[in-house]
Structure formats: structure tokens, C-alpha cells
């Protein structure tokens with residue numbers, strides 16, 4: 001078995017890898033985005049397609065990313081190159097890593113803005129600003145925040161600094177240490193909140209909305225959104241998981257580890273949906289309200305429930321932690337690459353890259369105020385960044401990674417890395433990665449395009 005050393009370090013154990021990758025996966029995508037896009041795309045029908053995408057496309061691609069990372073033992077750009085060369089193919093495959101790193105920056109720039117809203121809400125909840133507030137008033141609080149570039153800038157800046165601070169510490173003293181503190185805290189908070197919402201919510205209608213399958217609610221666009229979201233939520237298609245995989249111990253099994261991560265991510269998304277929709281219906285709010293769903297409906301509910309101030313505060317702390325661990329993983333591929341390429345220390349690299357994403361974030365946050373006039377393909381900057389990353393960059397990145405792992409990387413390498421004890425499982429993975437995942441992505445792309453043109 002071949003094992004290179006990673007200059008950045010490696011996780012202390014398989015469990016640290018699971019926690020770190022789960023930290024990457026579980027984020028705003030689960031708690032903020034999943035409920036609102038499920039709401040906009042018809043609920044149950046969308047959720048079913050999303051689950052199928054996770055299993056048939058997401059899981060095999062996540063395994064591919066981890067195996068390529070662990071084989072290459074470098075940043076995604078350099079691991080792709082290294083593994084391509086080992087398989088006697090062109091080093092140009094590094095381009096996929098480049099596109100991924102770019103996607104990471106684009107995602108970060110709007111992710112940090114939303115994380116900034118979350119931080120603002122942590123403060124607002126602590127101050128009791130939503131006590132006894134109605135939905136109209138809560139909507140006004142949210143819209144006032146969006147209209148205030150200065151407030152947005154402050155919170156966005158705080159978030160960028162928090163993320164860069166952890167990245168600066170490196171794999172062991174930064175990422176690993178943060179993971180070991182934040183992930184247990186995140187799960188304790190989640191359980192606490194679940195118990196709270198079960199004891200005080202009208203579950204039925206919310207559950208029905210999430211799980212009632214109505215095929216007429218489906219469109220090719222909704223299927224594309226479900227596919228894109230399955231990549232976004234699992235942090236796939238851009239190299240985050242590949243980077244984390246490059247720090248994974250050699251003796252850990254990839255298949256079981258990846259299934260655990262995907263399952264945890266899915267559970268968190270469904271729990272978030274089950275917490276939000278009952279409240280939406282109980283207050284006759286609109287499930288298709290969009291990005292404001294979490295920021296308007298939940299504060300109203302918390303404002304009227306016993307203990308709501310405390311639990312509302314804890315809820316937004318939970319979301320902030322989730323966003324933090326994900327944002328760290330968005331930047332790790334770029335940071336690792338610059339350290340390798342320029343031979344710099346993490347400090348200067350984090351300061352430079354932090355400055356770049358900070359500037360990009362300003363463009364994103366201007367969408368709601370001084371830059372609201374800017375329109376790209378009919379979208380503001382924020383929506384455009386969200387749309388092209390989730391629906392184009394990530395699925396395409398995932399498609400290329402699947403083709404790479406399935407057709408370029410030799411079976412000798414993939415068998416060695418996956419080390420499946422049950423032979424059937426390797427065959428199943430290979431069929432998924434060679435045929436099912438690429439064909440599914442291609443078909444969804446093509447039909448969506450036809451649908452748009454027709």
C-alpha cells in the first residue's frame with residue numbers, strides 16, 4: 001500500500017475525520033437553505049428526489065473525493081494532478097481542482113453574508129428583540145438588517161475573521177482542535193432544540209408538507225435544484241471533502257465513514273425541516289417565503305413560546321457553529337494549495353485569502369442595499385452566486401470527479417484505497433461512479449436546459 005505524507009498534518013483518528021467532514025457538511029445548507037428550497041419546490045416531491053440524489057450520486061462521489069485526497073495527500077489541485085500522473089494520465093486533471101477552489105471562493109462570499117445574519121440574530125435573541133413580535137414586525141426587522149450595509153459589513157467581517165483564525169492554526173492546532181469542541185456542542189444543541197420543538201409544536205401539517213409525495217409538484221428545475229443541493233449540502237464537487245480526505249488516516253475505511261457523514265447531514269436537514277414547517281403552518285406563514293424563512297418565521301415562533309428567548313438564542317448559536325465549521329472547509333483547499341505552491345506559512349496565506357473573500361462578500365451583501373440595481377441574468381449578485389455555484393459549479397465538479405475516479409484512476413488504486421472486504425460493494429461503487437452518477441448529472445442538466453429553452 002502506498003502512503004505519502006501530507007505536509008499539512010493528518011487527523012488523529014477516523015473519528016476526527018468523521019467529525020471534521022460532518023462539520024463541513026452540516027451548515028447553512030441544512031438549516032437555512034434546505035427548508036426554504038423544499039418550501040419553494042413543493043415539499044415532499046422535492047425531498048424524495050433530494051434523498052435519491054444523496055444516495056445514488058452524493059455518497060459515491062464523496063467516496064471518490066476522499067479516496068483521491070487520501071491517495072494524493074495534498075491540496076485538491078495537487079492531489080488530482082498527482083493521482084492522474086500515478087494513473088498514467090494527463091496532469092491537466094488538476095484543472096478540476098482549480099474550478100473547485102474557485103467555487104469555494106464564490107460560495108464563501110455569499111455564505112459569509114448569511115452567516116453574518118445569523119450572528120446578528122444571536123445578538124438580537126440575546127437582547128430579547130423578538131419577544132412577543134408578530135410576523136410582520138419580524139419581517140421588518142429582517143428587511144431592515146438587509147437594508148443596512150454597515151451592519152451587514154460588521155457581521156460579515158466578524159465571520160471572516162473567525163474562519164481565518166481557525167484556518168491559521170493549521171490542520172491539528174486549528175481545524176482538529178476546533179472540530180473537537182464545536183461538533184459535540186453542535187449535536188448537544190440540536191438534541192436540545194429537537195426536544196423543545198417536539199414538546200411545543202404542531203407536528204402533523206409540517207410533516208405532511210415535508211413527506212407527502214405529490215409528483216405534480218415536480219419540474220426539471222426542481223430536480224436540478226435537488227441535485228445541486230445534494231452536492232452543496234454534502235460539500236461535494238469543489239474539493240472540501242477531498243482536502244479533508246487528504247488528512248485521513250490510511251487504515252480507516254472510506255465506505256463506512258462516508259455513509260456516516262452523509263447520514264448525519266441528512267438527519268440534520270430533515271430535523272431542521274421538521275422544526276421549521278410546523279411553526280410556519282401554525283402561524284399561517286408562507287412555506288415558499290424563500291431565504292427569509294428561517295430569519296422571519298422562527299423568531300416569531302420563539303418570541304411566543306415559553307423559554308423562547310433562551311432557545312431562540314441557542315438555535316442561532318447552533319446555526320452559527322454549523323456555518324463556521326462549513327466555512328472553514330470552504331477555504332481549506334485554497335489555503336493548502338497556496339501553502340504548497342508558494343511555500344508560505346499559513347499566516348500570510350490566510351490573511352491574503354481572507355482579504356479576497358472579504359471583498360467578494362461586500363459585493364454579495366450589497367445585493368440587498370446599495371448594489372440592488374445590479375442584475376446578472378435577472379438575478380442580483382447574491383442570488384447569482386448562490387445559483388451558479390449550487391446548480392452549475394458543484395454538479396459539474398462532481399461530474400468530473402466521478403469521471404476521474406471511475407475512468408481515469410486505475411482499479412488497482414481505487415481497490416487499494418477503498419479496501420472493501422465485501423466484493424459486491426466495490427462493484428456497486430464502481431457502477432455508481434462510472435455510470436449512474438455521471439449519467440444522472442448529465443441527464444438532469446440536459447433536460448433542465450431543454451425545459452428552459454422550450
Ligand code: PFF
Nearest residue numbers: 025027028029232233235240
Ligand atoms: N455543506 C455546507 C452546508 O450544507 O452548509 C456548505 C458547503 C461547505 C458547501 C463546503 C460546499 C463546501 F465545499
Ligand code: NA
Nearest residue numbers: 025026029233
Ligand atoms: Na449540509
